[in-house]
Amino acid sequence: MADKYKWNFKKYFRSSAYGWNGTAKASKRMREAVSEIKKVAKKDSALAGEGAVELCSRLYPALMYIDSSSGALGTALNRTMDALTPILISAEWDMNTRGKWLKKLFDAIQDEGWGIFDDLRDRWGEICVYPGLANLWADSLIPQVKECWLSEKWYFFVGSDMCLSCLLFTERYDEIEELLKLRRKTFWPYNKYQAMALAKQGKQEEALAYAEKMKLDDSSGNSDYSINNYCESLLIDMGRTEEAYEKYGLNFPYSGTKINIYRSICKRYPDIDKKKILIDCIEKKGEPGKWFAAAKDAGFYDIAMKCAKSSSSDPFTLLRASRDFADKNTDFALFVGIKAIVKMLREDFYEEISTFDIISAYRQIEQTAQNHGRLAELKNSLNREINEKKCKPVFRNVLLRILKNE
Template sequence: MSKKEPVMHENASHPWEFQQRLLPDSYGRDSRLAARDVKAAVAEIKKVARKEARLGAEGALLFLEVVSPAIASVNGSSGAIGSTTEKAVKTLVAIFADAPLETEVREAWLERIWVAYLKDTVPYIESLADYWGELCKSKALASTWADRLLEESRDAWGPDPATYRFFRGTKVCLSALEHAERYEDILDLLGRAPFSMWYFSQHGVRALAALGRVDEALRFAEEHQGSTGDPVDIARTCEEVLLNAGRVDEAYERFGLEAHTAHTNLAWFKAVVKTYPHKSQAEVLADLVALTPGREGSWFAAACSAGFYDEALQLARQSPCAPQTLTRAARDMEAKRPEFAREAGMAALHVLVEGAYYSVTGEDVKAAYTHTMNAAEHLGEAESTRERIRELVAGESTDDRFITRVLGRTLGLR
């Protein structure tokens, strides 16, 4: 098969590879392949933007024009392609916003992005509305866009709630108003809304805060978060309001922990510590543990990262911790802190024997045993430790006695 010649957009000045892949309905239902190509496109644009910011902005524009038609038929039930595309939009918005574009060029390119946004019916690039002010870059251009959309946004929301209609430009208008620092217009527009929805009302919170009405902003957040607001996003916004107002202790007490919820507890802990450096790591850890009762063991890695090894073991004994996490700690510390490493390994074996975790392999079991024994040898207590393990495994009561089958011969068990 001969190699295809690059397809050039009518306004493009660069042979973008992603344009060969992101073609209308080119993926069928295959979300995995679509997500792969979206990520590759972003990587390509970022690479170009590092050397030529203006050309990178052009690539961002072209991507936003082609991505939705390309993945329109993809199976999005898992949420993976939606999440991937949303991350792509956030990255490319920054590239476009930061590029040194002449006002006329930015205006013309924004018109094209607006058309792509309106055609995005699935939708995949709807999050562009969150960043419209950033895309405008200047307050003057943002104000122009706000004026363009404000009348229809007002009309869509009133004055009779019974005549409410959805207008895709309302969120864009709010973003533009915020960037233009037209805070009273934001509050006026939100005052017409026939419902409370955080998607819109967060702009009101930030507008009130910018006007110096901090306590009113927090009340507004509480009263207008709606039933679908993300508690973490709400906490982050309120935390930012208080931090900007210099009310740091209040920010920590009211919102600081929930605002930094992350995919892992270790990342969560580090984010809180970074935001509140005046708080001791011990205090932050204790507060996070108290916030998540019944999940004490999940803070084991965070405690280790802070050097609280005794506390880490106590947490692991209070509730299950992933055996792989415990085993890694045993492996990493078997020579440096052998006593801690041995007890971490014993905790891993205890969790395994209890059958508290799924998707455990024989290699996981062997690794826990090996690193526990390695630490014990550093302590000169190999025989007593092996006997502790033998007694532990002998008491296994799960139906399949998986741990016994893996370690039985090593331990002299039948």
């Protein structure tokens, strides 16, 4: 058992261990804990599984007083759970031992109040590993699920999706359908198990139709993104990649950077031209400037230059790119550097700037131009841009004096 092994992470995850501003410190400790558990997993998967449960049981009590409004803590927790889930599944426990550890994990899931373990609940059947154990969990949870869904007063039962997951894992498909019929309203986080059950029975077309119907039934639209993701994955699994891309490929999440969104789409569709994907993203989402980093990192400098000219581009992002590409691609570096300076002169973005920012930006681009014998070209380009664009007088005059005196 875990108490025979001294886990170093335990001392960092005591109850109320972190205060309001503890996100950075807690995130660091979670990374260290995962690293410790992974290291043990290389030699002893069962012990690593015990460590994963021990960490899970300590997360909420230790972190509950941290300000989570920035989203950084949530990201760290999601990464932690993404790392722990496969460790839990691969732990070499016999059925009785797994049952004991899952009971402790279930207690932790019941006690937390943030949704830290949503993915664990969704995959509870897989985590059971043994069909016999999954059946036991399903049978024990069904009465409470029925009581919850038949109640005239709404209340939430944390084991509802866990029960459905176990029924799916053990191929008790009819019982999934029977349980869902008890609900007065559809709810995709639960109804998705019916779609998955249909797909597992080889009824992919029915599963697609069922999922699409869920979108129509959910007037709030809150589940559209998740439903689209499911339909997309199903079509890809069926080998209908082009259809998946056309219908759902550009299904953007509610949050996340443009560069991560682009990379995610490219990863799902390795056979589709990456430049086409980027162009499609820009055309669908708009605000080309927001896609500058994605275009730059992908090596599509022609698209990146068009993005740089957009009103939605950020001058400080452009300046960093100009610095990074000063020697690798001087034409690109000077172009985006000039665009950054002009945006700053016009105050064509949301951040407040000062004359110091203008001077610093110019000195950076000036150094690049000097190093490559293109200083006169830079000055001519800036003079032309300043005369063509409406700039804030005080910033415009500062830069004109610099250009005139040098």
